[in-house]
Amino acid sequence: MKRYIKYLGIAAIIIGLLLFVLHLIIRFNGNTLLFCGLSLVLGGVITFVKGESLTSFHSSNSKKKEQ
Numbered sequence: 001m002k003r004y005i006k007y008l009g010i011a012a013i014i015i016g017l018l019l020f021v022l023h024l025i026i027r028f029n030g031n032t033l034l035f036c037g038l039s040l041v042l043g044g045v046i047t048f049v050k051g052e053s054l055t056s057f058h059s060s061n062s063k064k065k066e067q
Contacts, residue, residue, distance in 0.1 A: 003051075003055050004051075005047060005050065005051030005054060006047070006048050006051030006052055006055065007051075008044075008047055008051070009043075009044045009045065009046070009047030009048030009049075009050075009051055010044065010048060011044070012040045012041070012043055012044030012047060013040070013041050013044035013045065013048070014044075015040050015044075016036075016037040016038065016039070016040030016041035016044060017037065017041065018037075019033050019034075019036055019037030019040065020033075020034065020037045023037065
């Protein structure tokens with residue numbers, strides 16, 4: 001499950017960017033789409049970075065066990 005966390009982060013970033021584009025296309029009068037998009041992008045970046053560190057930590061531990 002740890003290796004799929006980074007993919008969830010990428011998905012959140014893509015959805016956040018789609019909300020930004022949707023806001024521009026439909027010319028929405030309000031900040032809810034922008035705020036949701038920003039939250040998803042920031043959350044996705046944090047999740048992706050945490051997922052990368054978990055997978056690299058896990059792979060380094062398995063290499064140490066093999067030696």
